[in-house]
Amino acid sequence: MRKILVVGAGQSGLQLALGLQQHGYEVTLMSNRTADEIRSGRVMSTQCMFHTALQHERDLGINFWESQAPRIEGLGISVAGPDGSRPIDWVGKLEGYAQSVDQRVKMAGWMETFAQRGGQLVIHGAAVSDLDYFSRSYDLVLVSAGKGELVSMFGRDASRSPYDKPQRALAVAYVHGLGPRPEHPDYDAVRCNLVPGVGEMFVMPTHTLSGRADILFWEGIPGGPLDVFDSIKDPGEHLATTLDLMKRFLPWEYDRADKVELTDAGGTLAGRYAPTVRNPVGRLPSGGLVLGVADVVVANDPLTGQGSNSASKCAASYLASILERGDQPFDAEWMQSTFDRYWETARHVVKWTNAMLAPPPEHVLNLIGAGGQLQPVADRFANAFDNPADLENFFYEPAKTEGYLAEAAGAR
Template identity: 80%
Template structure:
């Protein structure tokens, strides 16, 4: 039986561990926290997983919360009209529409999911080691395993993987991130009968995403500001008190997005650990890390491809990476997991990840005219709104109509006549 070590117990590490376990591999999983510590700790992300990523969980029969989590059936875009926030109570929206998803999306608080998956892994006989691993630890352990995978996207271990400059156009954070999990949010009046993720754009300033979720205390909604560094939304760095964090979130909503604030006047935090703030530079790294002793380790998910959350792809990419790596490991049989295999395994994942990285980096920049035309046309033609929404599940479709002005114009002409 082949022995595999996975360091990191997030979406990718746990999904891969459970998948390998189901295939008969002897898996050791290292986490820096217990399941109870994760469940009672701070929120970790804003995960909204679309149909393809959810299907990977269904395939492994680890979709334990699918019947409980809200079904997100749409994805809406609103763009604040220039200067509209200057008038108190102004509700001017230059663009406002919602596209319908072909297959529903869901968001399960990672405190719920990772704690539950970790307990399942241990119950099924997996070796769970609670230890914050350093490079020296991996150097000691790696020789005892056929393959070592690093799925911990923060901390010292990431330093083993060199930055891929050709695939990383940004060397500094492009957004300041601030998250609040809340109870008591009202429905969007445009579609009170179904749930949707709402993407609200304030040109030149940032974005607010609102998404329904399942958290430790049941149904919730996530309010997620992405602020351009140095701008008015970059206001959370020095806030430590969660209630002050929520108050600032709401003040900014009232100022810049009063139509979202109108349904948020009665919200309260889900719990004392329901806020998160930070920033990081989106980076693609080389997938193969070399230990001091010469051993090789393979980076997983956001260890090697860390995109900005602006396109909501983090958990989706982690799930797709775990699925691709699982297939590569199983197909490889008893042959050695050498550097060439590691590179080829990453390249298999990159066939999908490259589309996410290209799209995310494009969305961080001011939109060119043809992109504004597409987003604007979504308000006039439902099929355009639907196509844009469903590209969140399969970002490769953006190649066909989004980046190139000629393709964009041809698409709009074919749809609008």
């Protein structure tokens, strides 16, 4: 029986550990927190998982909260005018519903499931020296802890990382009491609000520790009016600031937020990080090798909502590569080819996210605007959140965008 060590208990690490466990591998999982500490801690992310990523969980039978989490059937784009108006406002219908589950709920539940199924769970904040020691006892070491000292083992790939500093300041609040958008009360949708030159706000339904909730998520251009959360430590002040900025820039969202309250004392989060692609193979001081997973090697800004989706897709891709390897050694060549296989999916996310971080060119503005007149355009753009590879066909090149819009208009 091959022995595998997974370091990090997030979406990718736990999904991989549970998948490997089901296929008979002897798996050890290292986490710096217990399940109870995760469950009672601060929110860790925003997450909206689309059909493909959700299917990877279903394939492993670990979609434990699917019946409880809201079914997100649409994705809407609104663009704020300087006078508080909405010159662009539309909703695209998703082909398969999306869902969001608070990672405190999911990761704690998955960790307990892993242990109940006989997995070896080690609660320890791993350093490079720890991995150097442990690696001698395992056939493969996978690093899925995307922060801290371990990331330093994986060098930045400058050719795939155009930004060397954060492009957005992030601020999250989980709330109860958000009212529906009056124009679309009949189904749940993620709402993407664009404030040109200022930033973006995303509003999405989720399932949290106390049941149904909504996530209010600001992405502010550094140095701008939204970049004010770093110094706020009090959760109540964080929410009040979130609402004040909604009132100023997005009055239609503020109008349905007059009764909101935080889901819990840990329901806020703020921070920033530079989107980075790293080399996938890390070398330990003793010469041993480790393979980076998901955010460790491809960390995107959450602007396009791809973090948990990419983590799920990476875990599924790596699982397939490990199973196909059989009894052959997990050497550097295999590690690189395993990452390259995942990169065929990840590269589309990186290209799209980095493009959206920059001011949109005219043809993209035309595309977003067309979603309000042509429902098929709105639907296709919404479903690109599940399959970003489709954007190659209509998003990046002006000629392709114009051709697609002409075709969509002619089909009316």
